Amino acid sequence: MRGALAIGAAAALVLTGCSDKSTDGGSGTSGTNGAGGLKIQPVMQIDANGKQVPKSDSASAADPAGDGKATCPAGTAIAMAGALTGPDAALGINIVDGVKLALDKHNKANPGCKIELKQFDTEGDPQKATQVIPQIVNDKSIIGLVGPAFSGETKATGKILSDAGLVSTTASATNETLTQNGWTSFFRGLANDGVQGPSVGKYLVNTAGYKKVCVIQDNTDYGTGLAKTIIEGLGSANDASCNASIKKGDKDFSATVTKIASAAPDAVFYSGYYSEGAPLAQQLKSGGVKAVFVSADGTNDPQFVAQAGSSAKGAVLSCPCGPAPDKFTADYQALNGAEPGVYSVEGYDLTTILAKGIDGGKLTRPDLLEYVRSYDGPGLARQYKWNATGELSNALIWIYEVK
Numbered sequence: 001m002r003g004a005l006a007i008g009a010a011a012a013l014v015l016t017g018c019s020d021k022s023t024d025g026g027s028g029t030s031g032t033n034g035a036g037g038l039k040i041q042p043v044m045q046i047d048a049n050g051k052q053v054p055k056s057d058s059a060s061a062a063d064p065a066g067d068g069k070a071t072c073p074a075g076t077a078i079a080m081a082g083a084l085t086g087p088d089a090a091l092g093i094n095i096v097d098g099v100k101l102a103l104d105k106h107n108k109a110n111p112g113c114k115i116e117l118k119q120f121d122t123e124g125d126p127q128k129a130t131q132v133i134p135q136i137v138n139d140k141s142i143i144g145l146v147g148p149a150f151s152g153e154t155k156a157t158g159k160i161l162s163d164a165g166l167v168s169t170t171a172s173a174t175n176e177t178l179t180q181n182g183w184t185s186f187f188r189g190l191a192n193d194g195v196q197g198p199s200v201g202k203y204l205v206n207t208a209g210y211k212k213v214c215v216i217q218d219n220t221d222y223g224t225g226l227a228k229t230i231i232e233g234l235g236s237a238n239d240a241s242c243n244a245s246i247k248k249g250d251k252d253f254s255a256t257v258t259k260i261a262s263a264a265p266d267a268v269f270y271s272g273y274y275s276e277g278a279p280l281a282q283q284l285k286s287g288g289v290k291a292v293f294v295s296a297d298g299t300n301d302p303q304f305v306a307q308a309g310s311s312a313k314g315a316v317l318s319c320p321c322g323p324a325p326d327k328f329t330a331d332y333q334a335l336n337g338a339e340p341g342v343y344s345v346e347g348y349d350l351t352t353i354l355a356k357g358i359d360g361g362k363l364t365r366p367d368l369l370e371y372v373r374s375y376d377g378p379g380l381a382r383q384y385k386w387n388a389t390g391e392l393s394n395a396l397i398w399i400y401e402v403k
Contacts, residue, residue: 038305038313042323043399048195050202050233053396055322061380064102064352065109070359072113077141078103078354080117080347081132082149082172083124087249087275090303090341092124092149095171097336098347099146101328104335106355115355118142122153129153130160137164143365144169144354144372146347151175151222158183167369169354171346174297174320175225179389185369187386189346191320191395193226196296199397200269200318201233204294208316210266214242214291216256216280218272222298223248227271239263246276253280257287265291267316273298278307285311292316300342305402315402321346321381322398328380349379 044052080099082092096119107114120136122129129148136142137160145161145168148154154173161168162183169187176194179186204210213234217227231238242263244256260268268284268291270277277299284293293315295304300317308315324332324340328348332340357371376385385393 038402040400040402043401045396045398046199046203048199050206061378062352064106064355066359068109070110070113075141077116077118078144079136079142081120081147084121086123088124088273090301094341094344095347098344099351101332101335102348102351124150126152126156129157133157133160143368146350152220155221158186161185165365167372169350172343175221179391187390189350193229196397197229198233201230205237212239212265213237213267214260214265215269216244218246218248223272230269251279253283257283261287261289267292267294270295274301274304278304281308282311312402317400319398345381349381
């Protein structure tokens with residue numbers, strides 16, 4: 001596996017410039033240094049068969065600044081809803097800081113249209129989200145939303161947003177079933193788990209060469225949905241006898257570690273968030289499990305490295321998001337005082353789309369919703385064009401490694 005990753009990383013540097021987000025010489029790194037200088041670094045972009053593919057050309061990515069001539073009424077606002085506090089807050093903060101960067105560029109360039117940002121903290125909790133989202137709906141100054149961030153809270157509130165006709169663009173909610181509910185205002189800004197799971201499963205088998213993989217899932221909508229599609233992608237390489245489930249909020253995984261250790265797999269895929277993924281990785285290592293730790297976007301955050309410490313070394317992390325380019329990273333750091341993380345660029349791109357609509361005179365909820373529905377244009381991350389259910393017409397997956 002180490003050889004496969006090293007070869008893949010070298011190839012990715014040659015073929016893709018190590019970024020699917022820009023042609024500005026992206027650094028190809030993500031997040032901040034962890035224990036011993038560990039960092040989440042890109043390896044390659046993959047297709048539905050788990051095979052490497054080159055990046056798309058994003059040189060013409062939409063600029064939130066526009067032409068600087070936009071006008072809009074004072075108080076025109078968009079919202080961001082997601083976990084800004086709580087155990088997985090870093091994921092929501094990554095998004096809102098991307099939103100802030102797009103609006104900062106827009107508002108500085110357009111003195112006649114200062115779009116306000118209203119932030120709403122759901123803590124990533126579906127129950128709390130059902131109390132928060134009506135506040136957004138009832139605030140008539142808000143004509144667009146980046147969020148909700150997590151799949152569970154999106155599932156719990158999607159109908160509320162759809163009934164209100166408020167465009168809802170998520171940078172991170174990846175549960176495959178979210179676009180199967182008949183909602184008319186929901187747009188997913190990245191690939192869903194129905195794309196990620198099979199792609200990563202096939203990558204682990206066909207590219208990395210694993211013969212035996214155990215799958216551990218948490219009990220969230222995200223964790224259970226992704227695990228199902230990962231197992232499908234792994235095929236016979238998944239040993240069902242060593243699969244395991246944990247609960248959100250658990251910190252003691254001794255029973256699971258014992259089960260995995262006795263199975264002696266080549267890899268362990270964890271489907272869930274970094275707040276449980278970090279201690280799980282630590283306990284697997286201290287429990288003598290030699291398997292490579294593999295996870296996805298819920299774990300692909302600098303906080304995983306910070307919390308897992310040296311146990312994070314060698315972890316393989318997938319994401320429907322790609323590495324942030326240098327110019328974006330520099331601008332993001334200057335504004336927010338931190339490096340971008342998972343979903344930061346998606347938050348920026350989706351905000352840019354909403355701003356472009358507002359600049360084009362789409363100043364009501366129905367008009368902005370229709371603008372997004374018919375949108376077709378390049379962003380830093382990818383081309384944004386949605387089908388009738390709110391799924392992207394084309395989306396790919398990135399593989400990363402902690403090293």
